[in-house]
Amino acid sequence: MEYNFFFCEICNRNQEKNKRHVYSKGHRKRLDFLLTRQNEKFSKLLTFLNNIKIVEDDVEQPEIWCLFCKTTIKSSNSKIACKHIFLHMTYESHIDSIDEFWKEQRPSKKKWEKKQFYLNKTVINDFLKKSDIELNEYKKKQLLPSNNIDINYSESINDIKVSNKGNNYINDKFDIGNEVRTNSSKNSDINDNIPYQTVQAFGENLTCLNINPNQNIINNIHNDNSTPPWMLDNSESESNSEDEKLNIKLNINKKKNNGPIVGPSLDLYMDYKEKKRKSKLNPKRLGNTIDRDKKISKNWMPNFGGIWNSGPRSTTRKEFLNKLKKKNE
Amino acid sequence: MEFLHYPLTSKKQINKVIRYTEDKVVAIRFGRASDPVCMQQDYILSKASPYLSKIADIYIVEVDDVPEYVQYFDITLIPATIFFFNTKHIKINAGTQDNTKWIGAFQTKQDCIDMIEVICRGAMRGKYIVDCPIDKARIPQYSLYYKNI
Numbered sequence: 001m002e003y004n005f006f007f008c009e010i011c012n013r014n015q016e017k018n019k020r021h022v023y024s025k026g027h028r029k030r031l032d033f034l035l036t037r038q039n040e041k042f043s044k045l046l047t048f049l050n051n052i053k054i055v056e057d058d059v060e061q062p063e064i065w066c067l068f069c070k071t072t073i074k075s076s077n078s079k080i081a082c083k084h085i086f087l088h089m090t091y092e093s094h095i096d097s098i099d100e101f102w103k104e105q106r107p108s109k110k111k112w113e114k115k116q117f118y119l120n121k122t123v124i125n126d127f128l129k130k131s132d133i134e135l136n137e138y139k140k141k142q143l144l145p146s147n148n149i150d151i152n153y154s155e156s157i158n159d160i161k162v163s164n165k166g167n168n169y170i171n172d173k174f175d176i177g178n179e180v181r182t183n184s185s186k187n188s189d190i191n192d193n194i195p196y197q198t199v200q201a202f203g204e205n206l207t208c209l210n211i212n213p214n215q216n217i218i219n220n221i222h223n224d225n226s227t228p229p230w231m232l233d234n235s236e237s238e239s240n241s242e243d244e245k246l247n248i249k250l251n252i253n254k255k256k257n258n259g260p261i262v263g264p265s266l267d268l269y270m271d272y273k274e275k276k277r278k279s280k281l282n283p284k285r286l287g288n289t290i291d292r293d294k295k296i297s298k299n300w301m302p303n304f305g306g307i308w309n310s311g312p313r314s315t316t317r318k319e320f321l322n323k324l325k326k327k328n329e
Numbered sequence: 330m331e332f333l334h335y336p337l338t339s340k341k342q343i344n345k346v347i348r349y350t351e352d353k354v355v356a357i358r359f360g361r362a363s364d365p366v367c368m369q370q371d372y373i374l375s376k377a378s379p380y381l382s383k384i385a386d387i388y389i390v391e392v393d394d395v396p397e398y399v400q401y402f403d404i405t406l407i408p409a410t411i412f413f414f415n416t417k418h419i420k421i422n423a424g425t426q427d428n429t430k431w432i433g434a435f436q437t438k439q440d441c442i443d444m445i446e447v448i449c450r451g452a453m454r455g456k457y458i459v460d461c462p463i464d465k466a467r468i469p470q471y472s473l474y475y476k477n478i
Contacts, residue, residue: 196477198427201405203471206433207364209392211405213476221402221418221429229401230344231416246342249335250349281352286452287415292348 360408370434414452423461433469
């Protein structure tokens with residue numbers, strides 16, 4: 001059922017559904033207020049872009065609300081002040097949501113520009129380079145003061161001894177190097193597409209398998225964004241008796257009775273019963289709408305482009321022109 | 330333990346089980362039949378399975394049969410029990426380093442039942458990660474070192 005009203009997030013109340021509301025006086029006023037506030041926040045923090053400051057404790061990092069993405073920008077254990085905010089401002093998703101916001105709210109062209117709310121990639125790259133240098137200097141400075149501390153610190157880098165709260169049984173030292181860290185201290189960088197893998201494992205009474213740390217893994221369970229292999233596999237190799245047993249257990253390829261049927265068949269009735277049972281379950285449960293027989297190849301593409309997309313023709317034209325530009329480059 | 334649980338021997342069979350089990354938790358135990366901790370895990374799973382028959386299917390896999398999946402699931406300690414619901418992998422927040430699987434054996438039958446029930450309820454509510462209901466003292470402890478983090 002379609003309702004005659006919608007919830008306006010700017011005015012924070014339900015409004016009648018029409019195109020005029022965005023241009024109404026109250027809405028404009030509130031929109032200007034929100035944008036000025038966001039702009040103030042960003043411009044204040046942008047001072048740290050040129051004056052890189054090192055923060056010792058994560059608590060000192062500011063957390064601000066992003067009006068466009070509707071999320072709080074949270075810090076990610078970085079020692080450089082406001083790094084997370086600058087990174088957020090360069091994300092494509094952030095720029096997309098600014099575009100969407102502009103399209104919906106249509107702020108006045110004289111007052112506001114999209115540029116005010118995002119950062120270019122060149123700017124952020126410069127910032128990251130500078131901040132790396134700054135951080136190295138800071139670390140060196142920390143090492144300098146007394147020689148005793150220096151020795152201890154360098155030792156601890158060479159052989160990292162990781163001991164978690166409950167794991168008292170690891171008392172040996174392992175030569176692992178700087179790159180190995182525990183799961184809990186996960187850093188979030190932008191280009192972090194290589195999934196992490198276990199190099200060493202220890203457990204009470206547990207058998208450890210042979211691990212080959214030099215294996216190059218493209219995809220594993222720690223990579224959340226990829227399609228899992230059980231959804232990709234479509235190879236229909238020969239099936240043996242065990243596979244058929246499994247098919248029967250899982251109810252795949254139900255054999256249908258081809259003989260003359262009088263009245264409603266048992267299969268139909270069972271299907272109906274199954275449907276009725278499912279209608280009572282939570283519709284939002286995991287994988288409710290999943291299509292199990294859908295064949296997904298590795299080159300699967302969600303966007304068909306062109307005339308098949310919904311929305312105005314101008315957007316598809318823009319997309320097409322952008323693609324053409326990229327090709328020519 | 331093949332007489333207690335349904336054994337899966339190939340990648341294809343694992344794919345099928347994960348893909349075609351509807352509205353039920355799939356628990357797959359990766360391990361070796363000769364390993365004593367695996368035996369304990371199998372024993373507890375077998376005791377719990379009649380109680381869980383409506384909400385879960387339990388399978389066992391020999392690690393040496395499916396090296397691809399051992400690599401994909403990053404299995405280093407056995408037994409490792411991995412849970413799925415409607416093709417989705419379910420993570421468990423037990424305060425241990427690895428939340429993608431349950432490493433080690435359950436200590437009691439009730440722990441196993443609780444765990445799988447929580448997973449089923451969570452997944453029915455659309456959750457990809459659930460909190461572990463088991464007391465901390467009964468969670469097996471281990472430590473892992475990762476690279477490329």
